[in-house]
Structure formats: C-alpha cells, structure tokens
Amino acid sequence: MGLLSSSVSITRYKVEGKLEEPVVEAVTRGLKNNILHEIDDADDEKTSGWTSFTNPFKPDFNGSSFLIGTHFVFSLRIDKKSIPSKIIQKYYVLETTKKLAESNRDFLSRNEKKIIKEHVINVLSLRIPATPNIYDLVWNYEENYLWFFSNLKTANEELETLFSKSFKLPLIRLFPYTMADLTCDLSDADRDVLLKISPAEFTRY
C-alpha cells in the first residue's frame, strides 16, 4: 500500500541530527549511492535500495525530483526472487540423475548433493525475475520526522538499516516509549517516573 493508495499503513519515525549543507545535494548523494540495482540478470536472491516515488522501475534522482513541497518523497524497493521448492526439487533430481550416470556410481556424497543444490538454485535465480516490493516514504526534514508507508517488520528493519547507511542519521521508530520520551515535553522528574512505571491494574482497585 503506497502513499497514493485509498487505504494506507503508516509507521512514524523521528530523524535525529542534520545533514551537511546543502541538504538537497546530501540527500541526492545518499539516494544515488544506495540506489536499487536490478538483479534479474544476476544470481542474487534478494536486493534492496532507494527508488523514485513517481517512477519506481526506473529510478532517477537527478534534478531534485524527489522534492515535493518541503518534503523528500522517495521509495524503498526490496526485490526478492522466490523459487518454488517444487521447481528446485525437479531440477535437483534431474541434475543428480545426470551426475550419477556420468560418474557410473549408485550414490552421491552429502557434499556433492549440497553443491548440486546450490548450483540448481544459482541457475534458476538467473532465469527467474525478482518480485519487486515498493514502500513509499515521506521525510519532512525541517520537522525531523519521517513517515514510512508500511507496518511490515521486515520492511521497517530494511528501511532503518538503509537510511542509516545512506544518510548517517539515526532513525528512531515512534512507539509508546519513544513517543513519551521524545514528543511529550516531559520534565526530568516525569522522565524518571516514566522509567519506573509498571502496568496499571484496573481490576484491583
């Protein structure tokens, strides 16, 4: 579900720190250095990187194309090749039979079987295109927050890793504790209470 969908999921983050000036160039650099590279013609099973919000299958970050109003809007793309296990099994059996016939033997060692399986997966990975998953994000640089349009755990973890690698800024997920600590204007005394609070019991009053 992307930003323009009729129904969206949002995970909110606080971005700590500032980029070096000029900011737009620093963002462009971070995006270009970690742009998504296609793996359809490679034997990699998975890849991730930044892509354009408006053109996710042909990313281009030239000319501040990711700037909408005062927001940076771009997308995280995670491509994964999923080879059905039955297809792997089919080619594994074919390769094993061929190897036995070539070597005139009745059995293969565990190591030989392992090598055949890896070979089969590598060959199939070259033939099967990766499935793209696109997750939009909006970064309000001035207000230090970022909205990621997915609640999926794996996608959020990938975002946190890639964002930190690209922009060298910590991304803090907003959940009850971080919201209380970072967005509720608590005094030091209140923060001490927050650190010590334990669950309330509404039934035992």
Next chain:
Amino acid sequence: MLDISVAYNRYKFLGDEFLTWLWFSMEKDRDQLITPDKEPFSIEIGNRIVLENRINEAVESITIKGDDAGLEEGFLSLQKGSLVTELHLIYKIGNQEWKFNIKGESLSCSGLKHPDIGVVESGDRVEGLVLEKLFLYEKVSTLIDSLFKIFIGVRVKSKWQTEAVPAIHKWIQLSLKK
C-alpha cells in the same frame, strides 16, 4: 534513553493502557480530548476492537468486529484484566471523516482512509495529490500525538493512581451492570 528494542518490549503495556484509557475517555471524559488547534472533532470506536489479557501466563485474546457491535464482551474482558490492544477509530472534523486502526504496542496506523479529495488543481497532478494526502494524514498524526500526550501527562502524575485508575475501574464495573 533506553535501548530501543528493550524499550519496545518493556513499554508495550503503555500503548495498551493508552487505548484502554482512550475508550474510557471517549465515553466518560470526552472534554479532556482536545487537539492543539482546539478544532471541534468527534472520535468514536469503529468496527473493530481487540483486547488481550497478558496478566496471567497465557494470553487470552478477544476480538469484537462489526458495525454497531455490542461491547459487553469487551467490558467482561476488561474486568478479567485485559487491555485494549487494537482499536478501529472514526475521527470526524466537520463533515470530513477519517477511519483507521491503531495498535497499542506500536501506535502505528493501518487501514487509514481519509476524506474524499476534490479535484486537484495544481499544475502537477501527482505533486498536488501528494500534498493534499499528506495534509490529511497529518491530521491523524496530530490527533494521535495530542491524545497520547494528554494520556502521558496523566500517566506520569500521581493523579493516575488516585483519580484515573479508580475512574476506569468504576466505569468497567458500571458498564457490566447495564
């Protein structure tokens, strides 16, 4: 600040308490629910509420679904020690309406639907649409922040134990007697 992953698990209950308090406040203490712009709004439970009892070793979960569903089982579950872990909310400002699910443990939104958008008159249609949508999502983000801030303001003070907990306890008991 605490380590993030430790804090996430250690304070999961805080979000569930917030949603439970929010249900109580929507029914019994509506006046305290305000947003920074003081704009009049309404907020009500939509078509789904999930409660979980994590006080005992085993986790007992109850889901109430459906438009205009009765919430008696919810109160029964609260009386047994459950907290609200997920709420579907309907938020209205004037004739504009937002619907969304919110989870206690993360306070993240899902299934967020905003009011209808008119024709975007900006020169760049996509850019105009994005800005319009962001403006509408911002309303929900501000609402959650405002309500959570009110809750935390009560939660870290002594009046939580002396006023809020007894009031919620009384609300649960009285709702069961209806």
